[in-house]
Amino acid sequence: MYIAIAQINCTVGDIAGNAAKILVAVKQAQQAGAALIITPELALSGYPPADLLLRETFCQLCQHALIQLAQSIDDITLIVGHPSFDENKLYNAASIIHKGQIQHTYHKRILNKSPFFNETYYFDAGTQPYLFELEGVTFGIDICADFWLGHLPAETDHPQPDIVLVLNASAYHINKQVSRYQTTHQFIKHTGISVIHTNLIGGQDELVFDGASFAMNGQGELTHQLDEFVETIELIEIQNKQPVKGKLMPTQSPVASIYQALCLGVHDYVRKNGFPGVLLGLSGGVDSALALSIAVDALGADQIRTVMMPTRYTADMSLEDANEMVKLLGVKHIECNIEPLFDLYLKKIAEDFHISPDPADFNTMPENIQARIRGTLLMALSNYTGSMVLTTGNKSEMAVGYCTLYGDMAGGFAVLKDISKTLVYQLCEYRNQIQRVIPERIIRRAPSAELRLNQTDQDNLPAYEILDGIIEAYVEKNLTPAEIIALHYDEADVTKVIQLIHSNEYKRRQSPPGIRITHCDFGTAWRYPIVSHSGTWATLTAE
Numbered sequence: 001m002y003i004a005i006a007q008i009n010c011t012v013g014d015i016a017g018n019a020a021k022i023l024v025a026v027k028q029a030q031q032a033g034a035a036l037i038i039t040p041e042l043a044l045s046g047y048p049p050a051d052l053l054l055r056e057t058f059c060q061l062c063q064h065a066l067i068q069l070a071q072s073i074d075d076i077t078l079i080v081g082h083p084s085f086d087e088n089k090l091y092n093a094a095s096i097i098h099k100g101q102i103q104h105t106y107h108k109r110i111l112n113k114s115p116f117f118n119e120t121y122y123f124d125a126g127t128q129p130y131l132f133e134l135e136g137v138t139f140g141i142d143i144c145a146d147f148w149l150g151h152l153p154a155e156t157d158h159p160q161p162d163i164v165l166v167l168n169a170s171a172y173h174i175n176k177q178v179s180r181y182q183t184t185h186q187f188i189k190h191t192g193i194s195v196i197h198t199n200l201i202g203g204q205d206e207l208v209f210d211g212a213s214f215a216m217n218g219q220g221e222l223t224h225q226l227d228e229f230v231e232t233i234e235l236i237e238i239q240n241k242q243p244v245k246g247k248l249m250p251t252q253s254p255v256a257s258i259y260q261a262l263c264l265g266v267h268d269y270v271r272k273n274g275f276p277g278v279l280l281g282l283s284g285g286v287d288s289a290l291a292l293s294i295a296v297d298a299l300g301a302d303q304i305r306t307v308m309m310p311t312r313y314t315a316d317m318s319l320e321d322a323n324e325m326v327k328l329l330g331v332k333h334i335e336c337n338i339e340p341l342f343d344l345y346l347k348k349i350a351e352d353f354h355i356s357p358d359p360a361d362f363n364t365m366p367e368n369i370q371a372r373i374r375g376t377l378l379m380a381l382s383n384y385t386g387s388m389v390l391t392t393g394n395k396s397e398m399a400v401g402y403c404t405l406y407g408d409m410a411g412g413f414a415v416l417k418d419i420s421k422t423l424v425y426q427l428c429e430y431r432n433q434i435q436r437v438i439p440e441r442i443i444r445r446a447p448s449a450e451l452r453l454n455q456t457d458q459d460n461l462p463a464y465e466i467l468d469g470i471i472e473a474y475v476e477k478n479l480t481p482a483e484i485i486a487l488h489y490d491e492a493d494v495t496k497v498i499q500l501i502h503s504n505e506y507k508r509r510q511s512p513p514g515i516r517i518t519h520c521d522f523g524t525a526w527r528y529p530i531v532s533h534s535g536t537w538a539t540l541t542a543e
Ligand SMILES: Nc1ncnc2c1ncn2[C@@H]1O[C@H](COP(=O)(O)OP(=O)(O)OC[C@H]2O[C@@H]([n+]3cccc(C(=O)O)c3)[C@H](O)[C@@H]2O)[C@@H](O)[C@H]1O
Pocket: 364, 367, 368, 371, 397, 401, 402, 403, 404, 405, 406, 407, 408, 448, 449, 451, 457, 460, 506, 530
């Protein structure tokens, strides 16, 4: 017997499109000789549908689409994920369909409470396991957290299944696949039951689903490993009630996976929202260079336009490097000198507000005016062309507020929002190893916002290795200040960074969404109040 895994890219809200995609996968699997095909979790609605589930019409449309889909299924058995209303309760469900009939609808029993999915808010929990037999093999069904948090079929079912089929919408973050392997190994070690995982792929707002579906036999051996970040329909051969060895895609380095996650995140945000392309400010610095290479890899050079907007503070090498990069990548590029506009602003402010700071002083007003002129011009081009502005700020800057409201923060989607500055450099090196697209000088030179004379980022911030180490320890590992200092960071740096993190919550709330690649991004995972009196508690350590 052959089982097909449909590792498909569903779109939240596109019920008809998702149903059509599922049908294409069904036909392909049937032609290849599969007896059974499994989709990811909530494939029909897309995942996570969030408050769309509170709209009765949305749930009804899903139900209609399910019935229509069932009518198109003949000899193959389809297991499809969908929201399901039953006796005034809403379930995260999977229906088993054969010969035009819905044979059974299974309800997810363990709901995911994480801030990304918040399933306990939307769904009722199922109570009943479900086993079914096909060609002499007994299958159990889990929906995502059922398996990852509960190991359900084997613990509660008598008789036990030969194979557990898991419909996943499991979101990517660094090293996620390692933890998936560990949980699946543990399950098999205790039960001896084979497992087949089908995972969603695709970007949905800040989340990226990586696919990377896999199967393990009853001895805990990996028998199938599908591609990361790519749609694919793969057949799994079953012999003696177990998967036998098939396609095993090699594991990629974490940096390669992150780069691909960013490309898929950008691609799907832009395409699923219907933009004809993207724009970005290209400064000759490393962040906009990386953002550009990701945009080109995600969308193709013909969909991208870059704008270099120099002022008196822009070094010649910034102009040279930006020019070299656009030639290497073949994107449309505009040079637009904003010095006259900057000058006009300063004059107007001096005349009417009677304020004239020396731009050479440490005063953020003239610095931010430059960033805001750039933001205004990019948004003007966006309004006229319909292309969306990609913002280029990284996680280190987002953490401490080293960015300008309505300036470099103006735009639709923040590609690098969860990428620390140190990781920005690693990603640039990784991309250049494949093919040189980022001039080396962009990677080597000291980072500078070029908003005042001889400015470098380190005038305001600790060295990035230190800053990023403290951010990771505080944000992602949730360590106390004392624990961070014990990692050999300077107490003054730790205090400053933690205070900056909290006092810049207001800025992050106004920033565009960005792609999550860590356990704790500055998106849904980070829910701190803006008014928080952090000065009185954030850097204290409880006795
Ligand atoms: N709690 C709160 N709730 C609501 N609003 C609050 C607020 N606290 C301040 N504000 C407002 O925010 C304003 C300050 O924010 P904002 O105007 O953005 O500016 P600000 O944070 O003062 O300055 C931006 C800094 O980022 C640097 N920068 C800018 C651009 C790019 C880069 C880079 O390297 O990529 C670096 C720049 O050199 C400067 O040091 C205040 O004037 C106030 O109006």
